[in-house]
Amino acid sequence: MSCHETGGCDVDADETVALVGCPNVGKSVVFGGLAEQYVDVSNYPGTTVDTTEAAFGDAKLTDTPGVYGISSFDEEERVTREIVLEADVVVNVVDATQLDRDLFLTLQLLDMGIPTVVALNMMDEAEADGVDIDADALEAELGVPVVPTVAVDGEGIDELRGRVDEARAPESTPIERWFDELPDDVEATRAEKTLLVEGDEPTAERVSTGKVVADGGVPALTDVGQREDVYGHRRRRVEEVAGGVLSREERDSSWAERFSDLMLNPLTGTPIALAMLGAIFYFIGVVVAQKVVDFLEITVFGEYYNPVVEGAIESLLPAASWAEPIEFLLINGNLGLLTITVQYIVGVLLPLVIAFYFVIGLLEDSGMLPRLAVLTDRGLNRIGLNGRAIVPMIVGVGCVTMAVITTRMVGDRRERLISTALLGLAVPCSAQLGVIMGLLAGLGLIWWFGYVGVLLVVLGVAGLFLDRTLPGDSTPLVTELPRMRVPRPRNILRKTYNRTKMFLREAIPLFGATAVAISALDYFGGFAVIQRALAPITSLIGLPQEFARVLLLGLVRRDFAAAGMTDMALGTAEMFVGLVVITLFVPCILSMVMILKERDAKSALLMWVGSWIVAFGVGGLLAVIL
Amino acid sequence: MICPSCSFEFDPSRGLQCPRCGEAIDCSEIGCANCDACNDVFQQVTRRIRSKS
Secondary structure: OOHHHHOOOOOOOOEEEEEEEOOOOOHHHHHHHHOOOOOEEEEOOOOOOEEEEEEEOOEEEEEOOOOOOOOOOOHHHHHHHHHHHHOOEEEEEEEHHHHHHHHHHHHHHHHOOOOEEEEEEOHHHHHHOOEEEOHHHHHHHHOOOEEEOEHHHOEOHHHHHHHHHHOEOOOOOOOHHHHOOOOOOOOOOHHHHHHHHOOOHHHHHHOOOOOOOOOOOOOOOOOOOHHHHHHHHHHHHHHHHHHHHEEEOOOOOOHHHHHHHHHHOHHHHHHHHHHHHHHHHHHHHHHHHHHHHHHHHHHHHHHHHHHHHHHHHHHHOOOOOOHHHHHHHHHOOOOOOOOHHHHHHHHHHHHHHHHHHHHHHHHHHHOHHHHHHHHHHHHHHOOOOOHHHHHHHHHHHHOHHHHHHHHHHOOOHHHHHHHHHHHHHHOOOHHHHHHHHHHHHHHOHHHHHHHHHHHHHHHHHHHHHHHHHOOOOOOOOOOOOOOOOOOOHHHHHHHHHHHHHHHHHHHHHHHHHHHHHHHHHHHOOHHHHHHHHHHHHHHHOOOOOOHHHHHHHHHHOHHHHHHHOOOOOOOHHHHHHHHHHHHHOOOOHHHHHHHHHHOOHHHHHHHHHHHHHHHHHHHHHHHHHO | OEOOOOOOEOOHHHOOEOOOOOOEOOOOOOOHHHOOOOOOHHHHHHHHHHHHO
């Protein structure tokens, strides 16, 4: 299935150049260097895997997910396999510091007969490691162009661009000895035959000989054990090629290696990680989510932007009854399309998005992120997650909306669901936490510990429950540890800019549509109905009917709910129960929109309903105990 | 056995190197419960000792 058939491509070109390589080899940087412009980031049809496309001369350049081989063991590999099978040319990005690992994919591409150019990237780091690679000898061994590059500095990119036209594959490779094992009547390309002898099931289904077995499936085209023979033989070829072109000079371990060792040792790594997570929380949760956002919301929007826009709209629209709903839609105080919605996007979301992508870029570029994941893996395994979930959990204390986006990095669909559900349920955002901490301070320190304890118990129980009930198993943390290095500002800023741009392009229409829907509900009295309906529920948790107003505010924004409790006359236990309930209560509208966007409608609805049940269940229990 | 580096599942009885990414698996990194490379407990002990030396 090509993207032309599915309509998934925005770049209209006859020829496709695919960028293929293992994870963390600098593919995206090479893509940025080769691409004439960023065009589109979208899910590959039928998957949740992102692919990026751009114009490249008359061709379309496609960046693929990082894979160790062309096969079908997971969704990323299946997407890459489809793109490679459709591609006219492949630019294979190889990490010069991991030549013996990455050449497996290169030889596989050549076995498949895919016209290939090799970008031998990270040559500077290989040199720093004392590794010397003879690129000319490698080119002679492989029989395809090999271009040494340092993509982050732009070195070699022009030569690579110029040599794409020279892409080729050897006429024949040792893989062909296995082709004789295939049935005589199989009609397949060399690429498909290679995948068939490697036991690739989707290829076997597609290139079936037409024979149907008793259960209605297609017959296996090769022996199951053959894949290991083919892979083992290719691995020996890789070692021969690498051994012939690579020489290594022994050097003392660098500061980066020593720091990496400290990070991976739990005794030293835990305090380093805690300090780092504290710094991230301070930067995103305090500096950006509170100080910067407060300045933008209160000063820029509250004092200048919103009054100006409201004044302009009121003067532009006539004082007629037909104009009243339009005016309400555009400038109402809850979620006006031109006022509060713009304030949320520009004043709240944009600074948080930039800060988050900046921090993630910093952690990625320095090599800290995978080490942090390794360190926290064991603890998070207990609630069905792996080490990669540490970032959304920390970011969630800053802003749950932002954290929902970061669940993309967590792993498969199951883990994304668990982490999103936990974020929506039991992780208070910093805006809400600020108000809650103020109210708890008035109750005493013991209540603060009680509050944290209740949230941790809910987090643990909910995680265990989801881990036990959701189908499938949690995926183990499989992560390549790239070398540690001083992060490169240009690289981080470029990533931050591109990711923020892509995010806003996707998110703005969603927020706009939500604002229109909520304003319509508000205008036609839907909020008043909801408030009346909520009133009886508050008695379940032993709180007065006015608490329904707090819940209604919580439906829109979590910190509004917390702020709504500040003027309520409640006893100590009532205040504690109320604060726990509004923390466990449904995520704010921005978070719900993001959950809807990142997951699906059914999951979002279940999480929303589940939050009601847990919030009132735990609240009711606490009301009885206290 | 599933390679801890690239998650490729391979038969460890042919050797403890992942044929796809080339990662040499160490007994100290992967417990016996996740590996069936050894035929008996003596081989397990021998291999563990070798991996530590």
